[in-house]
Amino acid sequence: MRVDFTKMHGLGNDFVVLDARARAVPAIDAAIARALADRRTGIGCDQLILLEPSETADFRMRIFNHDGGEVEACGNASRAVALLHGADASVETSGGVIHVEPASGGASVDMGKPRFDWDAIPLAYAMDTAIMPVGWDGLDQPGAVNVGNPHVIFFVENADAVPLDEVGPEIENDPLFPERVNVNVATIENREHIRLRVWERGVGLTRACGTGACATAIHAMRRGLADREVTVTLPGGDLVIAWGDDNRIRMTGPATESYRGSFEWGDFA
Structure with a gap:
């Protein structure tokens, strides 16, 4: 199966973005995320980003770090995804729903409320x-x-x-x-x-x-x-x-x- 990707970055923090909102991709696990992120034998990135349909927001963003671990949030990736999407959107993440808005040369992101407890x-x-x-x-x-x-x-x-x-x-x-x-x-x-x-x-x-x-x-x-x-x-x-x-x-x-x-x-x- 051939899969399309978009390579993006925010201030040098780089991502491989897979868009599965309209066309599904096979299940991603830690091993596949690590393989794609490898800078010598894969595409190479800090984070692999998977966009999927969402029942609670305009779409869902999943984030896999270079080591294959899935994490809750990524601010730079949020701006990249806003640019890719091209319009204001609510985005479901494991850390909560955020709101993105493309702007000239980048994006503005409502990252939600900080937690201190x-x-x-x-x-x-x-x-x-x-x-x-x-x-x-x-x-x-x-x-x-x-x-x-x-x-x-x-x-x-x-x-x-x-x-x-x-x-x-x-x-x-x-x-x-x-x-x-x-x-x-x-x-x-x-x-x-x-x-x-x-x-x-x-x-x-x-x-x-x-x-x-x-x-x-x-x-x-x-x-x-x-x-x-x-x-x-x-x-x-x-x-x-x-x-x-x-x-x-x-x-x-x-x-x-x-x-x-x-x-x-x-x-x-």
């Missing part, structure tokens, strides 16, 4: 998620936010100086986080600008992470360190994150279609 992150045991009494290798007192998926955020003097490729895997897989966690290190430049690097759960170091930008901005706002709208600069570029009076998060930024192609399903199954 320890068991909503989730953590292994109760603690204050605004200033957590824990630390790893010089990184301490982080905050935790769930924005559809779990994030831990450290504010540091220089985000570029943190050996995130070393400490990121340790924190991601710490028993404190029963579903693992995305690790963010951020430097607050001023109340309207944050610099950020992300170790993404199941992916590793990434050029951009939309949910990481949302979680980091919300944590800074929650701590009184940033205004309710900020620019978050990642290695791949800028995202604008706003936290409205209705408690909903809006993320705005670019998305790009790279190319289209097809593959033989049996080569990866």
Whole structure:
């Protein structure tokens, strides 16, 4: 069976998108997702995105990380899907229903409401998620936010100086986080600008992470360190994150279609 795909990216965070809304594709499991995501023997991507019909929204988006694990949310993929869809839409995800709106050169996404309760992150045991009494290798007192998926955020003097490729895997897989966690290190430049690097759960170091930008901005706002709208600069570029009076998060930024192609399903199954 030949299957069409669209290769897309948001600030360098790249995706293979399979559109099964009109034409079904065979069932995807972790092994197939890993094979397609492999940059040497597959198409290559950070995440495999599957679009399907939905009974509760305009369509459903499923997200498989590079390691094959299925996750709840992906902000950059949401913007890419908005661009691909070409119109305002409600999108069902495992992390809840989000709303996407294409814009010039990208999209704006209503990412829903942040969650701060320890068991909503989730953590292994109760603690204050605004200033957590824990630390790893010089990184301490982080905050935790769930924005559809779990994030831990450290504010540091220089985000570029943190050996995130070393400490990121340790924190991601710490028993404190029963579903693992995305690790963010951020430097607050001023109340309207944050610099950020992300170790993404199941992916590793990434050029951009939309949910990481949302979680980091919300944590800074929650701590009184940033205004309710900020620019978050990642290695791949800028995202604008706003936290409205209705408690909903809006993320705005670019998305790009790279190319289209097809593959033989049996080569990866």
